[in-house]
Amino acid sequence: MAKVPFLTEEQARKIAEVYPTPFHIYDEKGIRENARNVNKAFAWNKGFKEYFAVKATPTPKIIEILKEEGCGADCSSYTELQISEAVGLKGHDIMFSSNVTPAEDFIYAAKLGAIINFDDITHIDFFEKLAPFPETVCCRYNPGGVFQISNEIMDHPSQAKYGMTREQIKEAFLKLKAKGVKNFGIHAFLASSTVANTYYPMLSRMLFQLAVELKEETGVHISFINLSGGIGIPYRPEESASDIFVIGEGVRKAYEEILTPNGMDDVAIFTEMGRFMLGPYGALVTKAIHEKHIYKEYIGVDACAANLMRPAMYGAYHHITVLGKENAKLDHEYDITGGLCENNDKFAIDRVMPKIEIGDLLFIHDTGAHGFSMGYNYNGKLRSAELLLKEDGTVEMIRRAETNKDYFATFDFTGLFDNI
Numbered sequence: 142m143a144k145v146p147f148l149t150e151e152q153a154r155k156i157a158e159v160y161p162t163p164f165h166i167y168d169e170k171g172i173r174e175n176a177r178n179v180n181k182a183f184a185w186n187k188g189f190k191e192y193f194a195v196k197a198t199p200t201p202k203i204i205e206i207l208k209e210e211g212c213g214a215d216c217s218s219y220t221e222l223q224i225s226e227a228v229g230l231k232g233h234d235i236m237f238s239s240n241v242t243p244a245e246d247f248i249y250a251a252k253l254g255a256i257i258n259f260d261d262i263t264h265i266d267f268f269e270k271l272a273p274f275p276e277t278v279c280c281r282y283n284p285g286g287v288f289q290i291s292n293e294i295m296d297h298p299s300q301a302k303y304g305m306t307r308e309q310i311k312e313a314f315l316k317l318k319a320k321g322v323k324n325f326g327i328h329a330f331l332a333s334s335t336v337a338n339t340y341y342p343m344l345s346r347m348l349f350q351l352a353v354e355l356k357e358e359t360g361v362h363i364s365f366i367n368l369s370g371g372i373g374i375p376y377r378p379e380e381s382a383s384d385i386f387v388i389g390e391g392v393r394k395a396y397e398e399i400l401t402p403n404g405m406d407d408v409a410i411f412t413e414m415g416r417f418m419l420g421p422y423g424a425l426v427t428k429a430i431h432e433k434h435i436y437k438e439y440i441g442v443d444a445c446a447a448n449l450m451r452p453a454m455y456g457a458y459h460h461i462t463v464l465g466k467e468n469a470k471l472d473h474e475y476d477i478t479g480g481l482c483e484n485n486d487k488f489a490i491d492r493v494m495p496k497i498e499i500g501d502l503l504f505i506h507d508t509g510a511h512g513f514s515m516g517y518n519y520n521g522k523l524r525s526a527e528l529l530l531k532e533d534g535t536v537e538m539i540r541r542a543e544t545n546k547d548y549f550a551t552f553d554f555t556g557l558f559d560n561i
């Protein structure tokens with residue numbers, strides 16, 4: 142399926158007159174429609190809530206839009222908690238799914254009344270010295286071994302640093318129960334970026350079964366199951382999208398087969414999706430500023446891996462549309478590169494594309510999640526602005542671009558940068 146940008150060339154050029162490239166831009170309409178579909182797909186479950194994984198797009202305006210659509214926030218650090226508090230999320234609107242958690246983060250999460258998701262059994266004693274136990278807590282489970290979906294290995298939980306073993310989660314529940322905790326949740330994140338509609342249903346089956354066993358073994362009240370994130374998006378044009386309605390129905394089926402017959406039909410389903418909520422609804426717009434012909438053909442753009450790290454870091458594919466040349470012949474092959482002094486700073490390698498001229502605007506698709514947020518300042522590169530394409534077609538800047546002053550702000554050499 143052709144990937145269609147949510148901006149035309151004309152729109153992008155108008156925007157670039159006001160906000161210089163490169164910039165990340167988000168499509169409010171797409172974000173809202175998708176969030177509504179997620180809520181519809183799980184509407185069969187009374188307590189359903191999506192806690193948007195803040196790390197994917199830690200921009201207050203985005204969290205606010207999702208809040209208006211009924212979503213909470215999944216945080217794993219102090220500043221992510223601050224963003225959530227700033228947009229008015231509180232108490233059980235916030236899930237705190239952290240690991241290697243500093244004491245001050247636990248204290249802050251407890252103060253906000255967030256649902257704390259313990260990554261490890263030793264965190265219980267660690268937490269006890271910091272704050273009283275809330276009535277409702279969650280524990281993160283790691284089944285070990287290999288996680289498979291119909292003979293395909295999805296991931297290796299045994300190699301993952303997260304969560305507790307089967308023995309430990311039982312012990313943790315008993316321990317927390319003895320300390321007065323009343324309501325328990327179970328959380329697991331076993332595979333990332335899965336476009337298979339079977340991932341959540343498979344994971345649910347495993348966690349529902351575990352919930353039934355843990356209830357029998359410990360006598361605790363299990364009030365929710367958190368399926369966490371991991372639902373993927375079609376980065377490549379030939380991939381097909383996950384169908385959230387099929388996924389929702391698959392989870393319902395597992396629920397009705399396992400939880401309902403065991404008298405556990407008050408269990409709420411939570412999710413912590415990041416990529417699925419935002420990925421397709423963000424793009425990085427960048428301008429071609431150089432061409433180079435050596436052993437290969439290169440197009441140099443004004444964005445670099447500091448704006449979007451996924452290709453450099455994981456070799457991830459991001460589709461690129463040359464705006465205005467949507468229907469042009471694909472008769473050139475390029476490496477599309479940024480200007481970092483790192484040869485992995487390439488948005489595309491050997492990509493077949495239309496002929497690119499200097500000044501063309503390139504729309505790098507699917508940067509809405511884990512895009513801007515993975516940015517960094519290598520080579521002294523500055524972070525770009527983030528823009529919102531609103532439902533009425535106007536554009537709002539939701540984060541300004543970094544300036545040189547921001548970059549120098551952490552130096553304390555009095556006077557040195559005063560004239561810059």
Ligand SMILES: *Cc1c(COP(=O)(O)O)cnc(C)c1O
Pocket residue numbers: 194196197215238330333334369370371372413414415416417510
């Ligand atoms: C990263 C993360 C998510 C979101 O993952 P996606 O792949 O973006 O859906 C959810 N929960 C936790 C605990 C995470 O670390």
